[in-house]
Amino acid sequence: MSDKVLIVDDDPAVYKLLEKVMHSNDLETTVADSGLAALNLLKNHSYDIILMDVMLGDMEGFEVIKRIRGQGDQTPVMIVSGRNEDYDSLYGLSLGADDYITKPFRPLVLGAKVKALIRRNKNQILDSSELIECGPFSYNTSTMRFYKNGEEIVLSSKESSLMLLFIKRPNQVFTKDMIYEHVWGNSIAIDDNAIMVYINRLRSKIEKDRQKPAHIVTVRGLGYRFIP
Missing domain, CATH: 3.40.50.2300 (Response regulator)
Incomplete structure (x- = not known):
């Protein structure tokens, strides 16, 4: 590249x-x-x-x-x-x-x-550098660059914060409250639509099929889980 x-x-x-x-x-x-x-x-x-x-x-x-x-x-x-x-x-x-x-x-x-x-x-x-590796994904916390199978995927600042949360704790369920507090820094007045927008943006960048996600999966009634 x-x-x-x-x-x-x-x-x-x-x-x-x-x-x-x-x-x-x-x-x-x-x-x-x-x-x-x-x-x-x-x-x-x-x-x-x-x-x-x-x-x-x-x-x-x-x-x-x-x-x-x-x-x-x-x-x-x-x-x-x-x-x-x-x-x-x-x-x-x-x-x-x-x-x-x-x-x-x-x-x-x-x-x-x-x-x-x-x-x-x-x-x-x-x-x-501090490289976090998880399955086919890696995240360099020094450069804030994210990769899948060695190919860089460009993320916005909030997408980057969200991805870092997921990749640090694979397989953990994150509620929308937890996501909002981590990415926006405030657990009050949570905007579910905002969270869904960024989840969908990430899915469109890392999933083979955004409609059938294999990595960022919805846990019904709870939130989301990242499966590397």
């Missing part, structure tokens, strides 16, 4: 060039042409590196980095900027960026930097 790159840049000429460089290095790309678009993508998708422009139409790239790190997202960030002031690079690094390269850049240098940063980050994750 190819490593994934999120390109955050609002200049088509630049992001098309960045895509070309990434593709030549066997990397998958997704483009966000604004800071808000990038933040929305990061809510439901994971990437191996983010290439961040500083000057965006809706907010500075520095603000995007602040928000990413404020949410606990440790995805490597490389600033790709047309501004060549030392202040920008130092400020970006102080906010949590991992590297900085200025435009115009040399494609070979950029490609090498990106691959090195991805490799370094993966080695750090392997050193500190």
Whole structure:
């Protein structure tokens, strides 16, 4: 599976060039042409590196980095900027960026930097990872990534919380009260429909047939059980 790159840049000429460089290095790309678009993508998708422009139409790239790190997202960030002031690079690094390269850049240098940063980050994750394995499923609590038979399944934050609850305690029956308290942090005013929506979303991602679930099964009158 190819490593994934999120390109955050609002200049088509630049992001098309960045895509070309990434593709030549066997990397998958997704483009966000604004800071808000990038933040929305990061809510439901994971990437191996983010290439961040500083000057965006809706907010500075520095603000995007602040928000990413404020949410606990440790995805490597490389600033790709047309501004060549030392202040920008130092400020970006102080906010949590991992590297900085200025435009115009040399494609070979950029490609090498990106691959090195991805490799370094993966080695750090392997050193500190906590992997929960259960049947064909595994969950890395350091990266919050979930896999079935070695293939990553992208989960939203609440889907991730729900799946972690299940995979930590296979075969246990969870009432809706227990699920609501764990995922939403509050056992008052439980919304059964909300729980059912997320159960169905998980089933659509991990079951062969969502209508005949083999892993997340309903225990009539009680709640749900995860069978790995």
